[in-house]
Amino acid sequence: MIIRLRKNGPIVVDGDDVQVVDWNGSAYRIARRPVALCRCGASSTKPFCDGTHRTVGFVAPPATEPPDGSTP
Helix, strand or coil, rough: CCCEEECCCCEEEEECCCCCCCCCCCCCCCCCCCCCEECCCCCCCCCCCCCCCCHHHCCCCCCCCCCCCCCC
16 A cells, blocks of 8 residues: 655545545445545545645645655
8 A cells, every 4th residue: 555645635545455434434435546535624525535625725734855865
């Protein structure tokens, strides 16, 4: 499984075994893969991304740098 933070976009979780469950343990139906999770808070399909970040002007915090200076 790989988890990527898209620049000014969603959290993308790539893998065949990904499940998204709510606080009660109920699984959401995943319609497409990779799974894109909302990070801006404005999606109408939360917890999934619906692309609204583009229209609300979401700007993600700066990316972190690894301690050794390499590119993640």
